[in-house]
Amino acid sequence: MERVLIDELHKWKNKSDRKPLILRGARQVGKTWLLKDFGKKFFKDVCYINFEQKDVLGAIFEGTLSPQRIIEQLSVYSGKKIQPADTLLIFDEVQEMPRALTSLKYFAEEAPEYAICCAGSLLGVALHEGTSFPVGKVEFLDLYPLSFREFLLANGEEMLLDYILKNGHRDLATFTEKLTDYLKKYFVIGGMPSAVLKWLDTHDFFEVDDVQKQLLAAYENDFSKHAPRQIIEKIRYVWDSIPSQLAKENKKFVYGLVRDGARAREYEDSLMWLSDAGEIIRTYNISKPDVPLKAYADLKSFKVFLLDVGLLRCMSGVSPKVILEGSKIFEEFKGALTEQYVCQELQLFKRLQTNFYWTSSSSAEVDFLVSDGMEVYPLECKAGITMNAKSLKVYRQKYMPKWSLRTSLLPYNKNEEEGIVDIPLYMLFALSAELRIEN
Known part of the structure; x- marks a missing residue:
């Protein structure tokens, strides 16, 4: 591959x-x-x-x-x-x-x-x-799991990928259904090389599911083998809580979901171990969306994602059969798979700061903030084709960003007057080109 x-x-x-x-x-x-x-x-x-x-x-x-x-x-x-x-x-x-x-x-x-x-x-x-x-x-x-771009390459779609990279958003209507279908598959299979290879060999989602269960078991075995003895049990509690953390409407990490009565000071070492091992990704809440984003991060308020969307799907018990049910896979699990997918795609842009999100003093929340070191761009991700982004509207009225980004299954659209760019989920790998940033 x-x-x-x-x-x-x-x-x-x-x-x-x-x-x-x-x-x-x-x-x-x-x-x-x-x-x-x-x-x-x-x-x-x-x-x-x-x-x-x-x-x-x-x-x-x-x-x-x-x-x-x-x-x-x-x-x-x-x-x-x-x-x-x-x-x-x-x-x-x-x-x-x-x-x-x-x-x-x-x-x-x-x-x-x-x-x-x-x-x-x-x-x-x-x-x-x-x-x-x-x-x-x-x-x-x-190195991360295979990205969606690499997943297309693994499935022999070099010409399609070259066409997208060459033509950008132009004339993609012919390929929208095909790209959406590949994206559904990617949500089920993910990018772990052994899972992708199993798919290429068998085209059987349930055999892929078996491989993913083996990978999850191997990670859990690593806890016992490599982690300090005093935090092994805590690592397991944190790890097992991730699907329920992401199933919430507000996906902020809550220690009470790890274990009744859990406190931050008890579990920070466990989170750090999983992060150092590359098995989780943390995104931090930003109180003021200004550069540099790190200076405004609330280190006590964060979300936790897994390293791979396919592993999250498997760990959450979402059946591979959901692939056969239209766009349901994008809506399953309260959009958690979509947000997980966007999070891991953003890791690939080394010249962008990406592991941040914004919340207002009320209930507004923008899923991701993306910065090139000069500007901060809000990025709202939605499952399916429904794009009612009230939080993004609140953010735009308050901070007036140069561009606001939305990603969903809707086609590409750039509204110069409103300063909003819609980027399809299957085209996120072209984000740096859209922002004119050399990756």
Whole structure:
């Protein structure tokens, strides 16, 4: 399956001031596969090192962290000579070997000619717990589940995608039904690579559902295996509460839904662990929509989403059969699947600040705020084709934004007079182009 991030990896390879790169992301989003595919396409050879084999590799990193010594011993260990210009060196599960992380500093300073890419599913957790880190000596990229754009590519729709990217919103009426149908499928299947592969192999939603249940079980097993013992039970409570949190009309995270009598101070470590592991996304309430958005975020008032819409659908017990019932999937679960989808699509715009929402002192709420660092754009997302956005109207009257954004199943429309842009849910990947921002 084609991953769009491979273009960023290629740019990294050709940098004159290249540093070792760390690819971050939750378990099972395809980090190892992507790095191996990148190596196969753009290097003559790949040397893959998995640090879960601690006993064998520990000795190599126990001594002096001289890059040349490490390269010599890894060459012997792997049985292949590591060449600076020709070999991609992949460090997998690098958080399991803190000294390997530290060695990246010396590679950056003394041997930048070596191309080193690292992956670590729980790297964020390891760093939060105090693992030594070569600050300023590495670069980062983040990998998420397949986006809707990548889902189209996986289903062989390169020509359709190229047409959309080339023509934008023009002349899309012919393909609206097809794109909506793909979006329905994406709400059921999501973007976890193993679920998408199962769909491509079988075209059976219930087999996809089985794969998703296995993924959810694997995440839950990680709690017991990797989390500090004192917060394991709390992590499970938080995790299990997410569907009910998102089912509410007001999706603000409520500790009382985690457990009766629960308090913020008891569960903040659990939320932090899930966030560091890449398994949840938090969006924060903004009291004043001004730049920079972070300065106006209320860190005590937030929503919690999962990393993938398909996993949320499965975890919530929404049957795959809902795909057969018209647009019901967009309305099921009080719009939670639609908001989850929009949240994870927004993660892909690295030049935009996206993990924020706005509420008024009354009951008005705008689902997302998007900022390019100069302007703040309200983004309202709706299920289906009903677009009665009263909260957006309240926001516009109060703050008069340059543009207000709405996303639903309605066709594209740009109302210059009112300053409102309607972007179909299946075209959200074109948002940065609409705002004229280079992603």
